[in-house]
Amino acid sequence: MVEINGERLLGDLRTLRSMGATGTGVVRPALSEIDMTARRWLVERYHAAGLEARIDGVGNVLGRSANPGPALLLGSHSDTQPTGGWLDGALGVIYALEVVRALAEDPATKHLAVDAISWQDEESRFYGCLGSRSFCGDFSAEAEAGLADKDGVAFSDALEQAGLAGVPRLRAADYNYLGFLEAHIEQGPHLESHGLRIGIVETIVGLGGMVFTFTGQQNHAGTTMMAGRKDAATALYALAHAINEEFPKVAGARSVWTMGRAVLTPGAPSIVPGHAELELQYRDADMAVLDQFETAAHRLVDEINRRGGATVEAKPSRVRIAPAHMDWGFQKHLAAAAEQHAPGNWVAMPSGAFHDAGVVCAAMPCAMLFIPSIGGVSHDFAEDSHDEDIILGCQVLATGAASILTAAPT
Amino acid sequence: MVEINGERLLGDLRTLRSMGATGTGVVRPALSEIDMTARRWLVERYHAAGLEARIDGVGNVLGRSANPGPALLLGSHSDTQPTGGWLDGALGVIYALEVVRALAEDPATKHLAVDAISWQDEESRFYGCLGSRSFCGDFSAEAEAGLADKDGVAFSDALEQAGLAGVPRLRAADYNYLGFLEAHIEQGPHLESHGLRIGIVETIVGLGGMVFTFTGQQNHAGTTMMAGRKDAATALYALAHAINEEFPKVAGARSVWTMGRAVLTPGAPSIVPGHAELELQYRDADMAVLDQFETAAHRLVDEINRRGGATVEAKPSRVRIAPAHMDWGFQKHLAAAAEQHAPGNWVAMPSGAFHDAGVVCAAMPCAMLFIPSIGGVSHDFAEDSHDEDIILGCQVLATGAASILTAAPT
Numbered sequence A, B: 001m002v003e004i005n006g007e008r009l010l011g012d013l014r015t016l017r018s019m020g021a022t023g024t025g026v027v028r029p030a031l032s033e034i035d036m037t038a039r040r041w042l043v044e045r046y047h048a049a050g051l052e053a054r055i056d057g058v059g060n061v062l063g064r065s066a067n068p069g070p071a072l073l074l075g076s077h078s079d080t081q082p083t084g085g086w087l088d089g090a091l092g093v094i095y096a097l098e099v100v101r102a103l104a105e106d107p108a109t110k111h112l113a114v115d116a117i118s119w120q121d122e123e124s125r126f127y128g129c130l131g132s133r134s135f136c137g138d139f140s141a142e143a144e145a146g147l148a149d150k151d152g153v154a155f156s157d158a159l160e161q162a163g164l165a166g167v168p169r170l171r172a173a174d175y176n177y178l179g180f181l182e183a184h185i186e187q188g189p190h191l192e193s194h195g196l197r198i199g200i201v202e203t204i205v206g207l208g209g210m211v212f213t214f215t216g217q218q219n220h221a222g223t224t225m226m227a228g229r230k231d232a233a234t235a236l237y238a239l240a241h242a243i244n245e246e247f248p249k250v251a252g253a254r255s256v257w258t259m260g261r262a263v264l265t266p267g268a269p270s271i272v273p274g275h276a277e278l279e280l281q282y283r284d285a286d287m288a289v290l291d292q293f294e295t296a297a298h299r300l301v302d303e304i305n306r307r308g309g310a311t312v313e314a315k316p317s318r319v320r321i322a323p324a325h326m327d328w329g330f331q332k333h334l335a336a337a338a339e340q341h342a343p344g345n346w347v348a349m350p351s352g353a354f355h356d357a358g359v360v361c362a363a364m365p366c367a368m369l370f371i372p373s374i375g376g377v378s379h380d381f382a383e384d385s386h387d388e389d390i391i392l393g394c395q396v397l398a399t400g401a402a403s404i405l406t407a408a409p410t
Helices: A006-018 A033-048 A088-105 A130-136 A155-161 A232-249 A287-306 A328-341 A356-360 A387-407 B006-018 B033-048 B088-105 B130-135 B155-161 B232-249 B287-307 B328-341 B356-360 B387-407
Strands: A052-055 A061-064 A072-077 A114-119 A179-185 A198-204 A206-215 A256-265 A275-284 A311-316 A346-351 A366-371 B052-055 B061-064 B072-077 B114-119 B179-185 B198-204 B206-215 B256-265 B275-284 B311-316 B346-351 B366-371
Touching (some): A033 A052, A088 A179, A088 A387, A114 A130, A179 A328, A179 A356, A179 A387, A198 A328, A206 A232, A232 A311, A232 B232, A287 A311, A328 A366, A356 A366, B033 B088, B033 B114, B072 B387, B088 B114, B179 B328, B198 B328, B198 B387, B206 B287, B232 B275, B232 B287, B232 B311, B275 B287, B328 B366, B346 B366, B356 B366
Parallel strands (some): B072 B114, B072 B179
Antiparallel strands (some): A198 A366, A206 A275, B198 B366, B206 B311, B256 B275
């Protein structure tokens, strides 16, 4: 039975953590100098593990096995949020490296072909899941044209700076992968709060949303009587509150919705705002629930517009993602591995967060494995997981990957 | 009967408009280079009108009459909002200049003592009504220490730059003024929409407010189930909407309230906000109504806190202003002048906006006169008033000032 080396795994995770370390967290945004340093380090680690490694034209790092046969691709992303945790995607990247090494060390598995990858910019400095989208043909020239980060840094300049301008980009169509496995921290409290140690993802929940634009009349807050106002803020508060009151009536058991961005213009206490924007995002594993949220939102918008005062216009968010179903066969292999190493302590569950596997599953079968996040914290310097959970997760992934490859027709 | 010169008045208003002109508006923030240019120009105009003129240590421009007897002080402010209208305070500043000239030209009034002033920074680049506060002893060393504008420019550096460091500051206590008259555009639609041409201010409405701070738990918007959330935005929307539903029940006929500033942190669509701030401002001429608003706001805050989820804490706003009553005697003189020049076309009214007269009335009797704003627009490049209204307002002010001075015991 393939056995991973826990200390070696933790050692590499800690080395990667040191690149961009800030307090207990990590600041390693996509295509930054430290991100590229980490990616070049990863090339070296892939080489040392016997893989042929390269960085492609958007920064994806791919390590290819010398073994024949359709390979299984393992990995995640090593870029972080602007103030990110040390594990997040880094966990799955180093898991892939360790699984490659563990399989190569076991005479029973050393013939199996496992490639390792670190996708670029999952965290959306420039474009969410840019690396896996580029790989899967889902990063169009239109999306790329004029692309810049929130500080105005052009994607093209960042590529140039990283030495990637003109470097070829990898394409899934040029390979013949059996599928892709991604491990990740849960980023929520479900596993920990139920005393579970492994989650096998059934579905990456879909996501929809709307941007509401409120148009009123900017005015002096002292001299404009209430009856004469068209206050964009009043309409925003009314719509947001109505959504929070009405959505529970159409929600599923694990539906979530969030209005985390609201901007009043000009945003001064002495001025009746003439303009406002509110962003609504909702997620569910069931497309029908997403559709019901959209319908309810439009109905509430109509009610606000019938009231008079500021008017509101609803537009679908730029980002719309259908629920992504993980491969049933892969799930069974991972579940068997979880039951072997953590009997009775694993669960099949949806992923509330989006992941590269949600992109890659359009190009090949995918599956995902979660380990518990302490306190459910993620995208925060405080993010962490217990060492024993980190080690267990990698062992389950190794056993599952070996099982998938062994069962595959050659 | 004293008669103002309408063309001369409009000419000086247009010259002042040219300093900082931007499209149809004016950009002349307090202590900027163009503001100081305008103030030095005003010194010249005061001299030409026979006044002894100077700029004090905060930028107030005072022109003093050579005539004996307690003088009447007339004026307003020549600084503008970051994107201001051309009239606003400039109207009252040039009115004062024209009234001085008109009185001096009339043998029946040339002995009357009228001083003219342009206060500094009414528009709060550094501190609202800084000039009139400094004059009235209401600009403390504590308020001045470390004072900076919103871009971080230190007040002390701005004074140095303007050549005002170490220049003495004028104090009301060093003079023996009969009182202060301020003319201003209405900044609201009341006069225009009722076909009226002059407003005599009874009260400058008081202002109170609260800053609400919401504390929740920042979390991932996909993996944090609704039941486990402490969403600062949800609590903000609920409180703001409740205020808009409940305040009408305790409001007076001319009460206004505004929540024009709301900030979610971190303010991203994919993150449950852990922190939020909402600012509430309310105005009324009646202190009791302001107190009722405060009580109602505290009750609604308690209700939000009883619900669970994010908590909210209410603190009184830094700025709290009691309603300021204009002098009854001065009002009668101005009303008689209005009836003389615009019979049946004037009205006694509150001022919903705050003005320097609201500060100065703590040091001496004050009164205010409004002319109509086209469309009620103010603090905007589009702000404007009709020439005939501008001329009429100045005539009413001249007649009223002469009447007050003539009636005063010498």
